[in-house]
Amino acid sequence: MRKTKRYKLEAFSTLKQFNLKPIFAHFGMSKKIHWRDYIVFTPQELTGIVANPEGKFVHLYQFGSIVFTNFSYHESMDFIKYIDKITPKTISINPKIESEEYTFIVDSGIDETEASDESIIVSEHKPHSLDIVGGILAKSVAMDRIEMDVDRLLNECEEILEKLKIGNFKISSKKLFRLSAEILELKFSTVSSIRLLDKPDITWDKESLDTIYIELEGKFELITRYDNLSTKHETLLEIINVFTSLTQNKHGVRLEWVIIILIALEVVLMFHH
Numbered sequence: 001m002r003k004t005k006r007y008k009l010e011a012f013s014t015l016k017q018f019n020l021k022p023i024f025a026h027f028g029m030s031k032k033i034h035w036r037d038y039i040v041f042t043p044q045e046l047t048g049i050v051a052n053p054e055g056k057f058v059h060l061y062q063f064g065s066i067v068f069t070n071f072s073y074h075e076s077m078d079f080i081k082y083i084d085k086i087t088p089k090t091i092s093i094n095p096k097i098e099s100e101e102y103t104f105i106v107d108s109g110i111d112e113t114e115a116s117d118e119s120i121i122v123s124e125h126k127p128h129s130l131d132i133v134g135g136i137l138a139k140s141v142a143m144d145r146i147e148m149d150v151d152r153l154l155n156e157c158e159e160i161l162e163k164l165k166i167g168n169f170k171i172s173s174k175k176l177f178r179l180s181a182e183i184l185e186l187k188f189s190t191v192s193s194i195r196l197l198d199k200p201d202i203t204w205d206k207e208s209l210d211t212i213y214i215e216l217e218g219k220f221e222l223i224t225r226y227d228n229l230s231t232k233h234e235t236l237l238e239i240i241n242v243f244t245s246l247t248q249n250k251h252g253v254r255l256e257w258v259i260i261i262l263i264a265l266e267v268v269l270m271f272h273h
Contacts, residue, residue: 002109007055007130009104010076011067011137013097013145016089018062026086037062037195038138040131049082050075057130063194064145065138069104069130097144104133113208115215122212128202132209135200136216142194143225146186150232153182157239180240187233196226 020039027045038061046053050071057069058079068076084091103119114121122129156179163170190196203210217223 005106007069007104009067009069009102009133009137011065011100011141013094013141014064015092015094017064018060019087020062022086023083049079059134059138061138063142065142067134067137094145096148097141100137100141102133102137104130113211113215115219117219120212120215126208128209129212132200132212133216136220139194139196139222140220146190146229149186150229153179153236157236160243176240176244183233183236190229196222
């Protein structure tokens with residue numbers, strides 16, 4: 001008999017990264033955190049948090065993404081409120097980043113994995129399949145946040161360039177340091193925190209999981225988006241280097257004028273005496 005089961009996943013991006021340790025300790029989870037950067041809440045852990053936990057899962061990622069499986073919107077918000085009481089920092093959904101939905105379908109009547117923009121269909125639900133799908137969704141909404149922040153920094157630099165065109169170059173070293181730090185932090189988050197180019201270890205041993213990962217990585221264009229971000233990061237750093245050089249030259253010219261004025265004053269005083 002042909003059997004079909006559907007899992008609806010929805011991913012949200014929060015304003016900040018998570019500290020998973022207090023959450024991990026609160027639930028007394030004896031297993032290690034998967035891949036060192038996310039926690040999976042099974043129906044057993046969700047008992048008492050949501051009314052009907054059967055068939056529901058939550059993936060919580062330290063880089064600030066939450067993926068809910070078979071949750072209603074209100075159940076998702078209730079879970080966030082519950083977790084917010086455990087963590088030292090407030091957990092808030094980023095209102096500027098739209099959530100992303102995807103459906104994982106298990107259909108015993110198909111032979112090969114089929115992926116589209118809205119869903120992926122597999123013949124068998126093997127362990128960690130939802131982990132793979134949730135991980136891709138989590139990376140995608142995290143990328144949305146980083147893309148938004150990079151565009152904001154590009155806009156800031158564009159405003160400085162517009163002033164520079166009319167000869168008005170007034171930017172403090174403090175602001176340059178802040179821009180540089182933000183750019184480097186975003187670049188670090190893309191590579192280290194989100195580990196965008198890293199495949200989960202379980203995909204190396206399980207061909208079916210590797211197939212799911214490759215299919216979804218292509219559908220969500222993670223590599224292409226990473227390349228675009230890398231180009232923008234490098235462009236931003238080049239712009240900041242130019243701004244820094246101009247600022248240093250400007251300070252150098254000022255210093256030279258101060259020295260000239262001091263020498264002139266010394267000569268005037270000498271003649272006066």
